[in-house]
Amino acid sequence: MKKKNNMKAWLYLLPAILFLGVFMVYPLIDVCIYSLEESYAADGTVASIGLGNFRDVLCDKFFIQALKNTFILVIITVPLSTGLSLLIALGLSSIKTVKKAFQTIYFLPYVTNTLAVGLVFMYLFDKTDRTSGLVNMLLGTDIDFIDGEYWMKMLVTSLYTVWIVMPFKILILTSALASVNQDYYKAAKVDGASSARIFRKITLPMISPTVFYLIITGFIGAFKAYSDEVALFGSKLNVAGMNTIVGYVYDMLYDQPGGGDFGNASAAALILFAIVFTITVINLRFSRNKVQYM
Amino acid sequence: MKVVLENLTKRFPSRNKKGEDVIAVNNFNFEIPDGQLIGLLGPSGCGKSTTLNLISGLETPTSGKIYFGDEDVTNLPPEARGVGLVFQNYALYPHLTVEENIIFPLQNLKGDKKMTKEAMHDKAVETAKLVQIDGLMERKPKELSGGQQQRVAIARALVKIPRVLLLDEPLSNLDARLRLQTREELRRIQRDTGVTTIFVTHDQEEAMSISDLIIVMKDGVVHQIGKPQDVYDEPANLFVAQFLGTPQINVFEGRIQGGKVWIGNEAVLDVPGKADRDVWVGIRPEGFIPDENGPFTCKMDRVEVMGRDVSVVSTHEKMTGKSIRSIVSAENKFKPGQEAVRFSLKPYKVFLFDRESEERV
Numbered sequence: 001m002k003k004k005n006n007m008k009a010w011l012y013l014l015p016a017i018l019f020l021g022v023f024m025v026y027p028l029i030d031v032c033i034y035s036l037e038e039s040y041a042a043d044g045t046v047a048s049i050g051l052g053n054f055r056d057v058l059c060d061k062f063f064i065q066a067l068k069n070t071f072i073l074v075i076i077t078v079p080l081s082t083g084l085s086l087l088i089a090l091g092l093s094s095i096k097t098v099k100k101a102f103q104t105i106y107f108l109p110y111v112t113n114t115l116a117v118g119l120v121f122m123y124l125f126d127k128t129d130r131t132s133g134l135v136n137m138l139l140g141t142d143i144d145f146i147d148g149e150y151w152m153k154m155l156v157t158s159l160y161t162v163w164i165v166m167p168f169k170i171l172i173l174t175s176a177l178a179s180v181n182q183d184y185y186k187a188a189k190v191d192g193a194s195s196a197r198i199f200r201k202i203t204l205p206m207i208s209p210t211v212f213y214l215i216i217t218g219f220i221g222a223f224k225a226y227s228d229e230v231a232l233f234g235s236k237l238n239v240a241g242m243n244t245i246v247g248y249v250y251d252m253l254y255d256q257p258g259g260g261d262f263g264n265a266s267a268a269a270l271i272l273f274a275i276v277f278t279i280t281v282i283n284l285r286f287s288r289n290k291v292q293y294m
Numbered sequence: 295m296k297v298v299l300e301n302l303t304k305r306f307p308s309r310n311k312k313g314e315d316v317i318a319v320n321n322f323n324f325e326i327p328d329g330q331l332i333g334l335l336g337p338s339g340c341g342k343s344t345t346l347n348l349i350s351g352l353e354t355p356t357s358g359k360i361y362f363g364d365e366d367v368t369n370l371p372p373e374a375r376g377v378g379l380v381f382q383n384y385a386l387y388p389h390l391t392v393e394e395n396i397i398f399p400l401q402n403l404k405g406d407k408k409m410t411k412e413a414m415h416d417k418a419v420e421t422a423k424l425v426q427i428d429g430l431m432e433r434k435p436k437e438l439s440g441g442q443q444q445r446v447a448i449a450r451a452l453v454k455i456p457r458v459l460l461l462d463e464p465l466s467n468l469d470a471r472l473r474l475q476t477r478e479e480l481r482r483i484q485r486d487t488g489v490t491t492i493f494v495t496h497d498q499e500e501a502m503s504i505s506d507l508i509i510v511m512k513d514g515v516v517h518q519i520g521k522p523q524d525v526y527d528e529p530a531n532l533f534v535a536q537f538l539g540t541p542q543i544n545v546f547e548g549r550i551q552g553g554k555v556w557i558g559n560e561a562v563l564d565v566p567g568k569a570d571r572d573v574w575v576g577i578r579p580e581g582f583i584p585d586e587n588g589p590f591t592c593k594m595d596r597v598e599v600m601g602r603d604v605s606v607v608s609t610h611e612k613m614t615g616k617s618i619r620s621i622v623s624a625e626n627k628f629k630p631g632q633e634a635v636r637f638s639l640k641p642y643k644v645f646l647f648d649r650e651s652e653e654r655v
Contacts, residue, residue, distance in 0.1 A: 181383075181385065183385035189371075190352065191454075193373075292389035
C-alpha cells in the first residue's frame, strides 16, 4: 500500500520535476560547469581552467563598478522603499473616503511597463537640446541627471527603483494591516496607549512577518536589478558607468567582441548567487528574534 | 463608582443612502449603583455591546450624557475614563507574554502616575494572583487554555484599578463546565475588588445567577431593570417574561371577562377588579399544579422524567408555542395513555399582558 502510494506521488510530481529539471536544475549545473571552463571561439575547443574565470571577473574593473553600483542601489532602495511603502500603507488604511481611488493610483506603477516608466523619467530628468527636463525646470537648476555626475545618475536610478517596487509593497502591507484584528487596537486604546506606542508595540509586531518577507524579497530583487538601468541609460551601461551585476552577466553573454564569454558570465552569475545567499542567511539570522509568527 | 446614563442615544447611519438610520441605543436612562455587578441582558443585535462601547468611550453617543460618579465623561476618550474592558475574544496581544500583556496598560501611564519597572512587575503579579494565573506569567497567550486567557484579559483590565470594569460576553467562548466555574470566579473577583462591573450577555441564566442587577433590553430599548429575582417574578412585559426562565414561560391567547381569566371556554383563575379585555396569559412552567378537579384542561402529550421533577408536555388549542411545558413534582403520578391532564394554577406564576401593547395588566 505504502509503495503504491509512493508511486502515485511520484507520478503526480512528474510534470513539475521534468519541467524544473529541464529549465532549472540542468542549467544550474551547466552554469557551474561553464564557470570552470574557457571556450575558444576561434577553433571551438573547450578547456577546463579551474577558478580562472572567477579571477578574471573579480579583476575586471567593469565588474567592480557593477558590484559597487548594485550594492549602493540595494542599500538605498530596500530600506527606503519598504519604509515609504509602510507609511503610505498606514495612510491608506487610516483614510476612509476615496480609499479605493488612492489604492488604484498607488498601484498603477506596478502594471506599467518598465520601459514606459523609463520614458516618463526621461521627460522628468533628461536634458536635451530643446528642454532641460521637468525637474530642472521646476527646481530652476541645470543638472545633467542622465549623462552627468555619478551620484546624480545614482539618485535618478534609486528614485526609479523605489518608484517601481513600491506598489507591490504597498499592496502587501495594506492587506497585512487590514488583517490585524481591530480589537487589539481597541484594547490598546482603552489601555491608554498612544498612537506611536500602538504602532511600535502592536502594529509592527503583528505585521512583522510581512515586513520581513518584503525586506528579503526586496534585497533579492535589488540585487537582480538590470532593466531599470537599461530603461534610464540605454544598453551601454558600462559606458554610462551604471552597470549592475546582472547587466554585467548579460554583457558577457551577448555583448562581447567575437561572441559571448560563457565562462566569465557564469562565474559572475555564481558570484551574484553567493552574495544573495549570504545576505539572505544574515537576514534570517538577524530577524529570528524580531519577527513574530503568531 | 456610580455610572449614570442620561437620555443616551446612538444612531448608526444606514449602509445604503436611502435606508433608515439604525438606532442601536434608544434614549437610555439608568443609574448603576457603586460596586455592583450588573448584567446587561438581551438577544443578539439588541444594542448591548454598543451600550458597553459607549460607556468605554470606544463609541461616541449621538446624544445624551454618561456620568462616572459626578463627573461627565461623555466627551472623554477611552484612556481618560479609567475603564477596563474585556473583549469577547479577549484580544490578548499574541506576541507578548502574560506578564507583558498585564503590564501593558501600566506602561502607558504618564506624568506623576508613571511607575518604575519593579512597581509595575509587583502590580502585575498582585493582579495575576487575584485571578490565579501568577504561575503562567512567562507564557504566550496561545499556550493558554480559553479559561486562562480570559483570566489574563481580566487581569489586564483590572491592573490599572479601573473605575468601571466592562466585560463583553465574557463567558461565551468557554465550554459549559468552565462557564459555570468562571462565572463564580467573576463574582468573586468583583466582590474582592469592589469595582463596579457591567457585563454583557445574551444568556439569561448567566445574567441571573451572578448579577446584583439585570438590565433587560431589546431593539435598543431598556425593557426592565431590577434584581434578577424581582424581574423574573414581576416581568414588566411579555418580552421580558419570555426572555427570562428555562423552560420558557407558556403563553396562551386568553381574555379577562367578569373578573375571571378565560383560556378557551375555561375560567382558569379569578382576577377580581380587572376590566374585561383580550390578553396574553403567561404561565411559568412551575405554576401548574396537577389537580383532577382543576379548572384548566390540556391534552396530554408525554411525561419527561427528570428525577426530582417531571416535565409534563401537553398541548392546548389556545397556546402560542409548540407545546406546553409544566414542571411538577415527581410525586404526581400519571397514568399511561392518559388523554387529558387537568391543572390548577398558582396565581403568582400567572402573568397577564395586554394583547396589543404586550405590557403587563
